[in-house]
Amino acid sequence: MPLSPQGWRKSSRTQGANNCVEVGRLGERAAVxxxxxxxxxxxxxTPDQWTTFITAIKTDRFR
Incomplete structure (x- = not known):
């Protein structure tokens, strides 16, 4: 496994905002x-945690 996350990227929905996070990969895990x-x-x-989080966002569970 790499020692640091690779492939950091911002959400395509960021649109220049300063309040955002980046996601990278660290082996099988998502790094934030x-x-x-x-x-x-x-x-x-973990992959399961990340999938659950993304599903919650897409279904507006945080509103």
Whole structure:
């Protein structure tokens, strides 16, 4: 497994906003970090956790 996440990218829906996160890959996991504070580290999720999170966003469960 790599020691640091690879392929960081912002959501295509960011549209220039400063309040966003970036997602990268760390082996089989998704790594997430604050775009404004990249040096602050990141957290990782399992594939199942990431799928559950994305599904919740797409179905407006956070409104």
């Amino acid at each position: 970090r604050d775009t404004k504070h990249r040096a602050g580290g990141f957290f990782t999720t």
